[in-house]
Amino acid sequence: MKATEIERKFLVRNDGWRRCAGISQVLQQAYLSRDENAVRVRVIDGRSACLTIKFRTSGLAKDEFEYEIPVEEARELLLHASGRVIEKTRYRVLHDGRNWDVDVFAGAYEGLTLAEIEMASEDDLPTLPQWLGREVTGNKRYSNRAMAAASHKPSLHVWAAEDGGALRL
Template identity: 40%
Template sequence: MIEIERKFLVTSETFKNEAQKSTLIKQGFLNTDPARTVRIRIKGKYAFITVKGIGNTSGTSRFEWEKEIDVSEAEQLMPLCEKGIIEKIRYEIPLGNHTYEVDEFFGENKGLIIAEIELDNENETFLKPDWLEKEVTGDRRYYNSQLSKKPYKTW
């Protein structure tokens, strides 16, 4: 259950023209300790509890365990989360053998747009659309758990 992903800033909203799906996401964190982040997420009509471990030195790989839960359970857990609920729209954009997940943030993180791509291994090659900008893989400021505590608008 190792997640391998890379993150990039996004230069424009042209990615929206390529999106095949978009979903509203609301998420909170029961624990933001990097060694054991615990997230509650409501994604459209579904909800999940996710546990993530600390990343490797590059920030590309880390342990991730996720289980679907009832939306009503997630709604009951949300008030127990630490301060700083994240709200965003996730756009799914297929490109080559991969799908980019592009998150457009709202609230205190408005103005931030991050693209993620999950890979099978850290050295895997992948296509990069022209709307990708600087890579921020491993930069903890862009982790959702950190954005909940220190929002983008405060930087």
């Protein structure tokens, strides 16, 4: 199914979001290509899976095509990852009538927590929760794709210092 994705991404300053957290999902995801367009496979809670293809259009917008696939096939595709498999738990957090996704990373990126909000348009101005840190929309080092492609384990201590301690290690 085709959709247009417009989102903003932020570092998370503290655990204040947890009191409003709803459902969570454990995600394993990997990228199957390193070209400009992204092909991602994702396993959700070990029970469902999807294949997503993203094309950057303009500004914050991306065309996104997502297809449900069998979990067994997704697990096999993870073995063909171009780079590392990203592991994280995603929490749905309601703030001011809007749903935020808060990703708590595990594995190589343990200690990193990011929040994203999907918007109807680039002009959308959601109310920002106090638990947010610095906005990192467009900062490639915080994109899942770039993290998956990193050739070495990242130094989150350096990131924490650069980002004013927003990363809890």
